[in-house]
Structures are given as structure tokens and as C-alpha cells.
Amino acid sequence: MALKRTNKWLANHPLWLGVFSLGLGTLGWYAIIWAGELPPFILPAPHEVLARFSRALSEGILLRHAWVTLQEVLGGLLFGSGLAVTFGYALAKSKFLERLLAPYVIASQAIPTVAVAPLLVIWFGPGVISKVLVCALIVFFPILINTLFGVRNVPEELRDLMRSLQATPAQTFRMLEVPAALPVLLGGLRIGATLAVIGAVVGEFVGADKGLGYLLNLARGQYDVAMVFVTIFSLVLMALSLYGLVVLAERLLLRWRRPENEERIMIAEVERLQ
Amino acid sequence: MPENEVALSIRGLTTTFSNGNGGLLVFDGLDLEIADSEFVCLLGPSGSGKSTLLRTVAALLPPSSGEIRLKGKPADGAPPSVGIVFQDANLMPWRTVLDNILLPLDVKGWDPERALACANEMVGLVGLQGFEDVYPHDLSGGMAQRVAIGRALVHDPDLLLLDEPFGALDALRREQMGMELLRIWEARRKTVLMVTHDISEALLLADRVLVFTERPARVALDVRIDLPRPRLAELRYTAEFTQLARKIHSAIK
Numbered sequence: 210m211a212l213k214r215t216n217k218w219l220a221n222h223p224l225w226l227g228v229f230s231l232g233l234g235t236l237g238w239y240a241i242i243w244a245g246e247l248p249p250f251i252l253p254a255p256h257e258v259l260a261r262f263s264r265a266l267s268e269g270i271l272l273r274h275a276w277v278t279l280q281e282v283l284g285g286l287l288f289g290s291g292l293a294v295t296f297g298y299a300l301a302k303s304k305f306l307e308r309l310l311a312p313y314v315i316a317s318q319a320i321p322t323v324a325v326a327p328l329l330v331i332w333f334g335p336g337v338i339s340k341v342l343v344c345a346l347i348v349f350f351p352i353l354i355n356t357l358f359g360v361r362n363v364p365e366e367l368r369d370l371m372r373s374l375q376a377t378p379a380q381t382f383r384m385l386e387v388p389a390a391l392p393v394l395l396g397g398l399r400i401g402a403t404l405a406v407i408g409a410v411v412g413e414f415v416g417a418d419k420g421l422g423y424l425l426n427l428a429r430g431q432y433d434v435a436m437v438f439v440t441i442f443s444l445v446l447m448a449l450s451l452y453g454l455v456v457l458a459e460r461l462l463l464r465w466r467r468p469e470n471e472e473r474i475m476i477a478e479v480e481r482l483q
Numbered sequence: 484m485p486e487n488e489v490a491l492s493i494r495g496l497t498t499t500f501s502n503g504n505g506g507l508l509v510f511d512g513l514d515l516e517i518a519d520s521e522f523v524c525l526l527g528p529s530g531s532g533k534s535t536l537l538r539t540v541a542a543l544l545p546p547s548s549g550e551i552r553l554k555g556k557p558a559d560g561a562p563p564s565v566g567i568v569f570q571d572a573n574l575m576p577w578r579t580v581l582d583n584i585l586l587p588l589d590v591k592g593w594d595p596e597r598a599l600a601c602a603n604e605m606v607g608l609v610g611l612q613g614f615e616d617v618y619p620h621d622l623s624g625g626m627a628q629r630v631a632i633g634r635a636l637v638h639d640p641d642l643l644l645l646d647e648p649f650g651a652l653d654a655l656r657r658e659q660m661g662m663e664l665l666r667i668w669e670a671r672r673k674t675v676l677m678v679t680h681d682i683s684e685a686l687l688l689a690d691r692v693l694v695f696t697e698r699p700a701r702v703a704l705d706v707r708i709d710l711p712r713p714r715l716a717e718l719r720y721t722a723e724f725t726q727l728a729r730k731i732h733s734a735i736k
Contacts, residue, residue, distance in 0.1 A: 249583075364573065366569050366571065366573045367573055367575065368568065369538075369541075369543050369567070369569075370569075370573060372542075372543055372588070373541045373542070373543060373565055373567050374586075374587050374590045374591070374638075375590070376590045380590055382584070384575075384589065385575070388575070388577045389575075389577075391577075463577075464618075465576055465577045465578075465579075465618040465619075466576075466620065467622060472720070
């Protein structure tokens with residue numbers, strides 16, 4: 210009975226539910242260490258990871274490397290999605306282009322990014338540029354596909370409407386295609402944001418002297434497992450923040466999708482009928 | 484009909500859709516004239532080219548041959564000024580009621596202040612005061628169709644084209660919207676060409692009813708409806724009404 214009431218209370222307070230879930234996870238973590246009698250160089254305890262985190266933060270290593278990775282991720286996201294949106298739009302508008310480029314587009318998806326990353330590092334050096342390209346490559350496909358579908362799925366009747374008003378192609382693009390494709394495009398960007406973080410780490414694994422991926426590799430080599438956890442959590446935090454930013458953009462730009470004051474309209478309709 | 488009273492004139496319209504085996508002849512030299520401010524309802528068997536005619540008049544579909552003149556201007560040269568309402572309201576879900584009605588004025592590049600005044604007046608005319616900032620997501624079918632009618636009229640087009648505008652509504656709502664359309668039409672006195680399947684709807688609304696034959700479509704029946712206005716729903720129980728309805732019904736095969 211008491212458990213049931215707690216359940217209900219937690220369901221109504223999502224923040225506390227999150228805290229509760231986090232607490233449960235931490236407890237489980239300690240339980241595994243205790244049950245397996247694991248030493249810190251195999252599985253460090255949560256408080257050890259936390260201590261390592263604060264040390265890395267105060268030494269400035271963490272922020273320095275995170276900043277490099279963030280730059281790579283944002284650069285890759287910008288470049289990759291810019292390219293993907295341009296290509297996606299062109300492919301959506303032209304069947305010929307779609308047929309011409311489809312094999313390459315599909316091939317670009319079939320090649321595992323991990324396999325191309327070494328090539329990019331050879332060609333573009335161990336600096337930031339090769340990582341930006343890995344990120345761009347990994348986000349390219351989902352955003353391309355989403356743009357393609359977004360533009361293709363613009364209702365034909367709305368196109369007819371624009372044509373009956375003699376809208377110019379630029380007007381149709383601005384007033385119809387962009388807003389109509391935006392929800393799907395932002396959906397692609399949401400996926401791309403997390404994928405870009407993976408891309409950056411993959412690139413840094415292959416060859417780099419900066420970035421969270423490099424830091425993770427370094428820590429692993431020194432059996433500093435607590436530091437490995439710190440970098441993993443930092444990467445998760447980065448991916449979640451980017452994801453959250455896209456969700457925020459969706460909330461702002463797609464306000465029209467949220468159902469609002471349904472009741473008021475129902476009432477007005479009923480009154481009109483009487 | 485004197486030249487200056489003709490709003491829409493169609494001469495020798497021939498339309499062929501190409502499909503796998505040869506072509507599908509929709510119109511073979513169709514002639515039609517609609518007078519200024521006339522409300523014309525178009526009926527006919529499904530697939531007889533009613534919607535095709537509307538799309539051709541709106542210059543969405545090029546005719547194979549023939550001439551379409553709107554207020555004397557050929558439709559293919561200087562683009563026609565038409566307003567269209569489709570069976571589905573086809574509103575832009577990211578635009579509010581007011582912004583949807585503003586769309587034609589945005590496209591035509593009107594001065595924003597004048598456009599807003601015009602759109603607000605239209606919101607009043609279609610009976611949506613208080614709903615200016617509501618998104619289509621939250622509108623009922625009937626209300627969405629009111630927005631569509633407002634959007635079709637806001638730029639003061641030469642011709643209003645309605646393609647089964649109330650086809651998606653239930654019977655009660657349909658009748659209400661018909662009456663609303665009449666009220667709006669009486670306020671603006673547009674030339675209207677409306678496709679419908681509903682004979683009594685046509686009789687309640689139109690000055691003139693046209694019935695198409697099967698493909699290639701010809702005008703099988705062209706009847707003037709002289710029932711007194713304003714017309715009320717009760718009209719349909721009169722002998723005159725039923726007689727007309729029967730005549731139209733037998734013309735649709």
C-alpha cells in the first residue's frame with residue numbers, strides 16, 4: 210500500500226523520479242563492487258570517480274580536452290548537416306539526381322565510419338579537421354534522408370495552392386518547403402547530434418593528441434579506470450546537452466505542434482452549433 | 484451573354500491525360516460560359532472531369548488545346564486571380580488562423596499593414612473572431628474549412644473555385660457550412676464555380692447547375708435555379724425543389 214502510494218507520488222514528480230533512479234543505479238554500482246570484490250583499477254566506486262572528476266576539472270585537463278571535442282562535434286555537425294540538407298533538397302527536387310547519386314549515398318551509409326576514420330587522419334592530419342570530417346560523415350546520412358523525406362512529403366495540395374497564387378520558387382521554398390520539412394529535419398538533427406559525438410571520439414581514437422577520445426585512450430593505457438569513467442560521463446553529458454539543445458529548438462520552432470487549450474475550442478464549437 | 488458580363492469563358496477545351504495505352508480524353512472541345520457574380524454548381528458522375536476543369540481554370544493543369552478567359556484575359560498568359568478551396572482545408576499547420584488567411588497577401592507582397600487589416604476583416608466575415616491565434620491543429624473540420632474559405636477570398640480574386648469543399652464534413656455541419664457560404668457569397672458577390680456531389684446542396688446554393696456527362700465530358704444539363712433568395716433549408720420540401728432535384732438526378736448517369 211505504502212509502496213503503491215510512493216509509486217504514484219514519484220510518477221507525478223518526474224524530477225524526484227530521476228533522483229530516485231540515479232540513487233538506485235549508484236547503489237547497484239556499489240553492490241557489484243562489493244559482491245565481486247573488484248579492485249579500483251577494474252571498477253572504481255562512484256565516489257572515486259567523483260573525486261577523479263573534481264581533480265581533472267581543477268587541473269583544467271578535462272575542460273581543455275572537452276573543448277577540443279566540442280569544437281570537432283559542432284564543426285562536424287554544422288558542415289555535415291549543411292552538406293546533407295543541400296544534397297537532400299537537390300535529391301528531393303530531382304528524380305534524375307536521385308537516381309544518379311543514390312548508389313553513392315547508400316554506399317556512404319554502408320561503409321562503417323570506423324573504417325574510414327584512419328584514411329581521413331592520413332589525408333587530413335591528426336588535427337581537428339580530420340575529426341570534423343569524421344563527424345560530418347557520420348551525421349550526413351540521417352540528415353540527408355530526413356531532408357529528402359521532409360521535402361518529398363510536402364502535401365501536393367499545398368504546392369497547388371502556392372502555384373494557384375503564382376508563388377515564385379523562392380516563396381514556395383521559404384513559405385512552404387522549409388516550414389513543412391522542419392519537423393523531420395530537426396528529427397534528423399537530433400539523431401545527428403548524438404552521432405557526431407561518437408564520430409569525434411572515433412576520430413580521436415585513430416590518431417590525435419587532444420580531445421576526450423584521446424584522454425580516454427591515455428587513461429586506459431595508465432590503468433586510470435576512474436579517469437576512463439570520467440571521460441565517458443563527460444561524453445554522455447556532451448551528447449545529452451546537444452540533444453537537449455535540439456529538443457529546445459524544436460519546442461521553440463514547432464510551437465504549432467503542441468495541442469493547446471483544446472477545451473476552449475470545443476466549447477466554442479458547441480456554442481456555435483446551438 | 485454580353486461580353487462584359489462574362490466572368491469565365493471556356494472555348495473548345497480539350498484535355499488528354501496520357502496513360503500507358505494512348506490517352507485518356509477528359510474534355511473534347513468543351514464550351515462553357517459563366518456570368519459575373521454567378522454561383523454555378525457542377526455535378527456529374529465521378530471521374531467525369533469536374534476537378535480537372537477546376538484545376539485547368541486555376542492554371543494548375545495545362546489544357547491540350549482550347550482557350551480559357553477570365554474576365555476577358557486569357558488564363559495562360561497573365562495569370563488568373565483565383566481562390567481555391569479543396570475538399571480538405573489544406574491549411575499550413577505552422578501558421579495560425581490569421582496567418583493562414585494572410586498567406587495569399589504574403590505571396591502577393593502586399594503592404595503588411597493593409598494586408599493585416601484585410602485579413603482581420605476576413606476573419607470576421609468567416610466568423611472566426613477570437614480564433615486568430617489558434618493553430619489548425621486545434622480547429623474542428625468546419626472551422627478549418629472557414630479558414631480555407633477566408634484564405635481563398637482574402638486577395639479578392641476574380642473567381643472562387645470550390646472542389647467539394649464540404650465533402651469531408653458530416654451532414655449537419657455540411658448544411659450549416661452551405662448556409663455560411665451563402666452568407667459570405669452574398670457579402671462579396673464573387674463568381675463561384677463549385678463542384679459537389681450533393682444535389683440539394685447545389686439547389687440551395689446555386690444560380691445555375693451544370694451536369695457533366697461521362698468522359699469526354701459535355702454539359703448534359705444546364706439549368707437555371709430561380710428559387711427565391713435568401714434560401715432556407717426548408718425550401719427542399721417544396722414541390723418546385725423536388726422537381727428540380729429529380730431533373731438533375733436523372734441527368735447524372
